[in-house]
Amino acid sequence: MNPQHSDAFVFFGATGDLAYKKIFPSLQAMVKRGRLTMPVIGVARSAKNLEELRARARSSLEKHGGFDAAAFDKLSGLLRYVKGDNSDPATYQALRKELGSARRPAFYLAIPPTSFEAVVEQLGKSGCAQGARVIIEKPFGRDLASAQDLNRILLGAFEEQAIYRIDHYLGKRPVERMVFFRFTNPFAEAFWDRNHVESVQITMAEDFGVQGRGAFYDETGTIRDVIQNHLFQVLCNLAMEPPVRTDSESIRDEKVKVLKAIPPLGEKSVVRGQFLGYRNEKGVAPESTVETFAALRLEVNSWRWEGVPFYIRAGKCLPVTSTEIVLRLRRPPTVFPGLQLKQNYFRFRVSPEVMVAIGANVMAPGATIGESHEMLGVRQSGADEMDAYERVLGDAMAGDATLYARQDYVEEAWRIVDPVLKADTPIYPYVPQTWGPGEVVRVTPPGGWHHPVNL
Numbered sequence: 517m518n519p520q521h522s523d524a525f526v527f528f529g530a531t532g533d534l535a536y537k538k539i540f541p542s543l544q545a546m547v548k549r550g551r552l553t554m555p556v557i558g559v560a561r562s563a564k565n566l567e568e569l570r571a572r573a574r575s576s577l578e579k580h581g582g583f584d585a586a587a588f589d590k591l592s593g594l595l596r597y598v599k600g601d602n603s604d605p606a607t608y609q610a611l612r613k614e615l616g617s618a619r620r621p622a623f624y625l626a627i628p629p630t631s632f633e634a635v636v637e638q639l640g641k642s643g644c645a646q647g648a649r650v651i652i653e654k655p656f657g658r659d660l661a662s663a664q665d666l667n668r669i670l671l672g673a674f675e676e677q678a679i680y681r682i683d684h685y686l687g688k689r690p691v692e693r694m695v696f697f698r699f700t701n702p703f704a705e706a707f708w709d710r711n712h713v714e715s716v717q718i719t720m721a722e723d724f725g726v727q728g729r730g731a732f733y734d735e736t737g738t739i740r741d742v743i744q745n746h747l748f749q750v751l752c753n754l755a756m757e758p759p760v761r762t763d764s765e766s767i768r769d770e771k772v773k774v775l776k777a778i779p780p781l782g783e784k785s786v787v788r789g790q791f792l793g794y795r796n797e798k799g800v801a802p803e804s805t806v807e808t809f810a811a812l813r814l815e816v817n818s819w820r821w822e823g824v825p826f827y828i829r830a831g832k833c834l835p836v837t838s839t840e841i842v843l844r845l846r847r848p849p850t851v852f853p854g855l856q857l858k859q860n861y862f863r864f865r866v867s868p869e870v871m872v873a874i875g876a877n878v879m880a881p882g883a884t885i886g887e888s889h890e891m892l893g894v895r896q897s898g899a900d901e902m903d904a905y906e907r908v909l910g911d912a913m914a915g916d917a918t919l920y921a922r923q924d925y926v927e928e929a930w931r932i933v934d935p936v937l938k939a940d941t942p943i944y945p946y947v948p949q950t951w952g953p954g955e956v957v958r959v960t961p962p963g964g965w966h967h968p969v970n971l
């Protein structure tokens with residue numbers, strides 16, 4: 517095992533929703549791959565004892581993780597339980613005892629952000645934080661100022677290198693593959709700039725609503741929930757320069773540079789929408805003006821990208837569930853008069869399937885003069901893919917921060933969206949299962965939005 521590897525995994529919120537849906541399945545998957553052999557300590561209040569936590573883990577796996585009897589047995593053997601309140605010093609005394617000889621524990625805060633401060637403070641005071649790392653879930657604050665406050669709290673007990681901010685989108689292989697595609701295919705890189713690209717668009721569509729998370733969503737909205745974090749990460753992978761080395765800091769430096777080149781969003785560069793029926797969801801205010809859809813236009817004022825508009829669109833209750841990216845290239849000059857040629861493009865489908873496609877003009881067979889547009893594509897099955905959570909948690913345990921957001925990155929991302937979050941721009945209703953409100957024409961790429969379809 518590498519000397520940086522954690523020697524115990526502790527997760528707060530062990531009986532919570534995130535643990536149930538994501539953490540137990542990821543832990544079982546790690547056990548199956550032989551990647552998890554250290555103690556796994558759950559901290560929570562509501563399970564009576566370890567047996568009850570084991571029963572919850574089992575039920576989680578049966579529902580979300582493809583229960584595997586042998587792996588579950590091993591995971592059960594690693595599992596420990598500390599019952600206690602997050603702000604009670606006695607919980608941390610018990611935790612210290614349970615940690616035994618562990619010197620490099622990883623603490624995962626799978627709890628609401630309102631409890632972060634108490635836990636971090638107690639980890640510091642009890643001495644548990646020494647030699648440890650901490651993993652926290654988004655959102656990292658609600659805006660620039662609160663993100664800075666949260667960071668001050670974290671830095672009170674941990675060094676920046678020991679803080680791992682999860683953005684599970686970074687754990688998705690197809691998101692990382694965009695970087696691989698760019699920097700291993702010189703033909704693509706040759707077109708990857710302001711001279712050839714007319715516009716870039718990113719769509720993250722979900723055909724479902726807030727799925728019982730109304731109270732959370734009504735505090736958050738689409739821009740905070742998925743744009744400021746997940747989709748900005750995608751944007752950075754598309755727009756960054758090749759890193760000079762592949763260590764975590766060299767890669768994260770390049771991403772931060774992309775954000776630094778983006779001016780704060782103006783009100784005219786955003787259209788916000790809300791699906792009809794959202795206000796009737798449990799936990800949502802009857803007069804809520806929180807967005808369930810947003811479309812934005814950004815500028816990346818770098819040497820490579822100046823003048824190329826970047827569009828981002830995300831929403832709930834749209835016609836499909838898919839994330840796709842399209843780089844549309846500039847039109848060619850006319851050699852064949854009268855022909856309306858389509859534009860070349862690169863298209864990446866990140867979910868649910870994985871696909872890279874290139875759009876090219878090819879003369880239709882048998883035509884004297886005419887055109888058809890063909891897509892040259894590679895489609896991959898995601899069947900053997902490691903789940904994003906398994907991947908990022910495994911990396912944090914191993915001490916690799918590449919797939920985690922660094923604080924300077926988080927702050928730059930808030931700087932960009934802060935003005936529109938505070939501006940209270942109009943909210944336009946839209947009919948569920950459509951592509952958002954009609955007003956989105958104001959923030960639409962030249963040539964229109966590309967709508968992903970179900971394959």
Ligand code: BG6
Binds near residue numbers: 722741742867
């Ligand atoms: C989460 C958001 O971070 O990402 C959800 O809170 C969203 O609202 C989800 O649905 C999408 O992630 P995935 O991996 O399911 O596509």
